[in-house]
Amino acid sequence: MVKHLIKKHLKVKSIVFSIVCLLNLSFNAQLGLAAEAAKLSAQATEGEKLFKANCTSCHAMDIKQVGPALQGVHTRRSEEWLVKWIRNNEKLRASGDKDAIAVFNENNKVAMNLFENLSEDQVKSIVTYFKEWTAPVKAKPADGETAPKANFYSETTLYILGFLMVILLVVLLILRRTKNSLKQSLKEIEGEVKEIAEPSAFQEKLAYYKKRTNPTIFKLGVGIIILLLLASYGFYFGVTEVGVQQGYRPEQPIKYSHKIHAGELQIDCKYCHSTAEKSKQASVPSVNTCMNCHKAVQLRDRYEGEISPEIKKIYAAMDYNAEDQTYGNNPKPIRWIRIHNLPDHAFFNHSMHVKGAGVTCQTCHGPIQTMEVVEQYSTLQMAWCINCHKERKIDVENNPYYEKLHAKIKQEKDNKSSTYSKYFTKDGKIDISPAQNGALECSKCHY
Numbered sequence: 001m002v003k004h005l006i007k008k009h010l011k012v013k014s015i016v017f018s019i020v021c022l023l024n025l026s027f028n029a030q031l032g033l034a035a036e037a038a039k040l041s042a043q044a045t046e047g048e049k050l051f052k053a054n055c056t057s058c059h060a061m062d063i064k065q066v067g068p069a070l071q072g073v074h075t076r077r078s079e080e081w082l083v084k085w086i087r088n089n090e091k092l093r094a095s096g097d098k099d100a101i102a103v104f105n106e107n108n109k110v111a112m113n114l115f116e117n118l119s120e121d122q123v124k125s126i127v128t129y130f131k132e133w134t135a136p137v138k139a140k141p142a143d144g145e146t147a148p149k150a151n152f153y154s155e156t157t158l159y160i161l162g163f164l165m166v167i168l169l170v171v172l173l174i175l176r177r178t179k180n181s182l183k184q185s186l187k188e189i190e191g192e193v194k195e196i197a198e199p200s201a202f203q204e205k206l207a208y209y210k211k212r213t214n215p216t217i218f219k220l221g222v223g224i225i226i227l228l229l230l231a232s233y234g235f236y237f238g239v240t241e242v243g244v245q246q247g248y249r250p251e252q253p254i255k256y257s258h259k260i261h262a263g264e265l266q267i268d269c270k271y272c273h274s275t276a277e278k279s280k281q282a283s284v285p286s287v288n289t290c291m292n293c294h295k296a297v298q299l300r301d302r303y304e305g306e307i308s309p310e311i312k313k314i315y316a317a318m319d320y321n322a323e324d325q326t327y328g329n330n331p332k333p334i335r336w337i338r339i340h341n342l343p344d345h346a347f348f349n350h351s352m353h354v355k356g357a358g359v360t361c362q363t364c365h366g367p368i369q370t371m372e373v374v375e376q377y378s379t380l381q382m383a384w385c386i387n388c389h390k391e392r393k394i395d396v397e398n399n400p401y402y403e404k405l406h407a408k409i410k411q412e413k414d415n416k417s418s419t420y421s422k423y424f425t426k427d428g429k430i431d432i433s434p435a436q437n438g439a440l441e442c443s444k445c446h447y
């Protein structure tokens with residue numbers, strides 16, 4: 001009977017052990033993949049820095065800007081050619097190099113800067129960066145609007161695997177112990193028992209409670225403890241990981257660029273996101289707004305007399321015929337992919353922050369005016385909101401929005417028993433954070 005038990009036990013143990021091994025394998029694979037996806041060689045990292053400092057005003061890797069897209073340029077040209085071109089393209093053209101002259105002509109004879117200040121090694125490191133560059137992983141939402149699925153090969157998966165491994169290792173340990181005690185009792189039965197290891201204080205305690213409680217209740221208790229551990233991990237995981245889309249950067253249906261419009265052309269954010277000051281939503285502009293300029297701006301000079309293919313998409317959305325300047329009656333609004341998105345239970349109001357509190361767009365959205373493609377800059381997690389509400393100060397003095405609050409604080413300045421008097425610093429200045437003004441109350445942000 002006991003022998004049978006031991007055999008069965010060994011089977012379970014080996015199964016659990018194999019699972020741990022499998023998990024470990026995929027854990028390692030994850031680690032490897034994560035490293036592979038992220039790392040450039042030291043030389044390429046150096047090159048990336050130089051590229052960003054000197055070249056991104058005219059070049060991007062994946063799209064044509066002032067200069068051509070540089071993705072795969074190392075396959076079109078030799079390294080030697082690239083070094084010569086980058087350091088002094090004028091000299092290379094003057095030497096009669098056919099490729100150099102051709103690329104110059106293809107780009108409307110826009111001259112690229114000379115970079116003789118960069119050493120040959122520095123330029124080579126830029127070329128190494130071209131070689132190692134890979135397109136950023138783009139999230140592909142299934143239908144225009146929904147958020148992306150988390151990538152399987154992510155840090156999150158790594159944590160889950162690690163966690164599962166720890167749990168199974170604990171199970172293995174427990175199995176080992178029961179096996180030993182089974183063996184022990186086998187020996188006892190067979191009368192071979194000689195000495196039994198002295199149990200530790202902890203084991204004695206455990207045995208004591210085990211004896212005193214009903215075995216079912218004991219098992220239930222252990223089960224509940226394990227469940228609680230799992231649940232709190234799940235909760236932590238849910239709060240910190242699920243739904244966080246920081247860095248989300250979907251490709252939009254039109255290659256609209258904030259870098260061109262808000263950066264180079266310096267169009268005010270509110271020209272397009274006109275509701276940000278007035279209402280809860282900042283809202284994305286309608287195609288009409290684009291037409292104010294793009295009826296005229298067609299960039300034909302860049303596309304051999306044709307209208308830019310991207311601007312044609314604007315016309316298609318308006319059902320506009322550029323040749324006879326008429327509108328049809330079949331407009332199809334552009335389906336921009338939404339990037340920032342709070343869950344339904346959270347409430348956020350733009351006008352309150354932009355107008356009321358004077359927070360700049362960039363504080364929350366990052367340097368949008370430099371983004372070719374918009375990406376989510378902040379986590380948008382609750383902790384992010386709360387932290388700012390604790391750190392920022394409200395300018396009650398110069399903001400008509402806080403007129404009443406300001407009057408109240410001034411009135412109660414010398415009344416030490418009033419909470420308002422606490423809003424004064426030692427040198428008599430008003431110092432109040434949104435948090436102190438009630439911006440940490442759950443109901444302010446949750447419906």
Ligand code: HEC
Binds near residue numbers: 066105115
């Ligand atoms: C002022 C804008 C400008 C800057 C800055 C600039 N480039 Fe260029 N680049 C161009 C243009 C325009 C072309 C296309 C050729 C022409 O018209 O001269 C080009 C062409 C190239 C080419 C050739 C592409 C091909 O298809 O053969 C390479 C390589 C290149 N640039 C690399 C660089 C690097 C590396 C830097 C930074 C060190 C840089 N460029 C900075 C404008 C620029």
Ligand code: HEC
Binds near residue numbers: 341361
């Ligand atoms: C010429 C019009 C225009 C201007 C000017 C402009 N935007 Fe936009 N913005 C758009 C369009 C169109 C989209 C939707 C497509 C996209 O995401 O690129 C957008 C998207 C955004 C988004 C992402 C919206 C989402 O889906 O979550 C943010 C944030 C944003 N803009 C902020 C700004 C800021 C900040 C400025 C000023 C520095 C600015 N925009 C200037 C037209 C404009």
Ligand code: HEC
Binds near residue numbers: 254272286289309
């Ligand atoms: C205030 C004027 C203005 C408004 C409004 C405007 N644009 Fe532009 N846009 C321009 C100019 C000027 C250029 C050319 C910039 C350059 O030199 O590359 C341009 C370039 C572009 C390009 C690049 C085309 C190409 O082939 O290189 C796209 C795409 C574009 N705009 C889309 C839009 C969309 C979509 C909107 C509306 C959300 C919009 N624009 C609103 C002025 C405007």
Ligand code: HEC
Binds near residue numbers: 284
């Ligand atoms: C205090 C932080 C904060 C500031 C300041 C801020 N935004 Fe936002 N923005 C957000 C959050 C949070 C969302 C997501 C809102 C949601 O999902 O309901 C968002 C969403 C957006 C969107 C997507 C459409 C929408 O309204 O949900 C656009 C466009 C946008 N912001 C543009 C702007 C512009 C332009 C400014 C400056 C005038 C600005 N934002 C200032 C936090 C901010």
Ligand code: HEC
Binds near residue numbers: 346348380386388433
């Ligand atoms: C960069 C700083 C900053 C961030 C980030 C920020 N806020 Fe605020 N928030 C403020 C300031 C400043 C005020 C104005 C103080 C006030 O009205 O009490 C404010 C006020 C509020 C209020 C009004 C509170 C009241 O007393 O009526 C709400 C609601 C609010 N924020 C929600 C949010 C939410 C939700 C987020 C995150 C998605 C967020 N905020 C992120 C700075 C921020």
Ligand code: HEC
Binds near residue numbers: 239343385439
């Ligand atoms: C300043 C605004 C703000 C305040 C105050 C606030 N929350 Fe939140 N809360 C948020 C935002 C924004 C989210 C969505 C976060 C996300 O999507 O990751 C959120 C999410 C949550 C969630 C879901 C878990 C999650 O991260 O998705 C819970 C539960 C929650 N809040 C409870 C509370 C409770 C309880 C309070 C009061 C003690 C409170 N919140 C106060 C802004 C706030």
